[in-house]
Amino acid sequence: MRALQLASDSVPMLSFVDVAEPAPQPNEAVISVCAASINYGDAGYLEPGAGIVKIGGYDGSGVVLRAAVDGSGPGVGTRVAFLTPNGTWAERCAVRSSDLAELPASVSFVDAAALPAAGLTALGALDEVARGSRSDGPDGLDGRHVTVLGATSGVGQLAVQLAVLRGASVTAVVRDLTRTEHLAELGASETVGADDEWAFGTDVVVDLVGGPLLERAVSTLRPRAHVLAIGNASHRASTIDFEQLRRNAPGSRFVAYTRTDTSAPDLERLLGLVEDGALVVPVGWSGSWEDAATALQLVSERRVVGKAVLEIPTA
Ligand SMILES: NC(=O)c1ccc[n+]([C@@H]2O[C@H](COP(=O)([O-])OP(=O)(O)OC[C@H]3O[C@@H](n4cnc5c(N)ncnc54)[C@H](OP(=O)(O)O)[C@@H]3O)[C@@H](O)[C@H]2O)c1
Structure with a gap:
């Protein structure tokens, strides 16, 4: 599958790569990722020489492609948002089922992907x-x-x-x-x-x-x-x-303060407020992940007011 990789010692730091499909643990679902956001921390603190190579992104939204084999969490086809350490700038991502928050029908994938890290x-x-x-x-x-x-x-x-x-x-x-x-x-x-x-x-x-x-x-x-x-x-x-x-x-x-958990109940609280019109999700830039390098540059230079969100086509 395609993914966007950050490599601290490469120029440019960001590139598309072909990587193996996710290998989920029994308590993880495989998500077809539809949108994923960029945090300043994704690249802003990435120093050349740090030896870091990783798929970027911590928060995302998408559709459950394969439910967790232990039977936990939402079923196939459920629209979800999540915060995960597993890298969300990818066509597919394994996410702990307990970290998946179900999306209300009225909340878009773009808004949902902007919410987890910042909102939690x-x-x-x-x-x-x-x-x-x-x-x-x-x-x-x-x-x-x-x-x-x-x-x-x-x-x-x-x-x-x-x-x-x-x-x-x-x-x-x-x-x-x-x-x-x-x-x-x-x-x-x-x-x-x-x-x-x-x-x-x-x-x-x-x-x-x-x-x-x-x-x-x-x-x-x-x-x-x-x-x-x-x-x-x-x-x-x-x-x-x-x-x-x-x-x-x-x-x-x-x-x-450091947020150390990836609470799905708290994320569902936030998504409920968005559904009710009580919370506006601050999306300052959204566009295809083909333009990720531009978006990352804008975020690194703090030229996006709010969040930048990458839209990922279903493969
Ligand atoms: N502790 C945690 O768990 C946690 C989680 C998420 C984020 N964070 C941290 O929280 C901060 C905000 O995150 P974010 O993603 O929301 O950041 P962001 O969208 O990149 O925004 C950074 C903010 O800081 C302002 N700023 C930057 N330098 C400034 C300066 N010298 N003087 C005054 N204002 C300045 C920017 O103002 P302009 O609009 O004028 O550029 C902007 O409002 C970051 O430092 C991030 O690393 C911490």
Whole structure:
């Protein structure tokens, strides 16, 4: 079958290859992949000399071609979305049946493929606030102020919407104010530039950027705030004065958040919100996987607002 391979030591890093058909474990189904998305991490952190050769992609959508032989999971012909380490930029992919979320009929393969990594990350990180603030209300976000750093990103746009759905008011912080008009439509109460004057105090910071931007956001924290450090798109370190923080925002918590599971139930929660029209999937680029090199370049240069999705024809 055809697949798109990333090889850190080759020029170009991305190429089509012929690889063996997937050999599923008893608890894995074989999926005919229809769409798969690109994450900045697919190539943005791939250094020449790293010796990495792999089929790209972690998230995808498609149709069950062969159900798991242990009888678990959805049957042949079911439309599904998934997050998997097995490489989704391929015509077919073996995926643990417990990681398969069934697609509502109204959700397209393209939208479904953009959702797993970004959506599960945004949802899981906001769930951390609920876990850390049980005494503050039903899920810790109702009536509180959330600041999203890097709100134009895939994770950022989903975090804005999920926080608003839980009753928070959201300030979206962006680097480039010229491509942000849609953030108000997604529910952000205000959009501010990374270099503007900020006049807000915040209860929750969702940080996708790090560096000096995170330092600024920490200076806006209210008491008992939460900082969800999810990404470091700036590739820069932050210096935090914890003594100052103790005085200004006593009881605040930092979570170095990494999504470690591939939860199908959480993915089904997100797909349900998309079906209901409550969640807009931030797809900034979609097109044939024949144009994958262009798409990867655009993502690496951060020229896609939201997610880039490759459409894979059925072989
Ligand atoms: N912890 C986890 O489990 C997890 C999971 C998924 C992703 N991540 C991480 O989360 C981050 C966001 O992921 P994504 O796929 O949503 O990323 P993305 O779509 O590539 O977006 C990156 C965001 O960071 C902003 N940005 C980049 N450099 C900046 C700078 N120097 N100053 C201000 N803003 C800057 C970009 O703004 P522009 O629009 O202006 O370019 C954009 O909003 C990445 O670092 C990724 O590695 C972590």
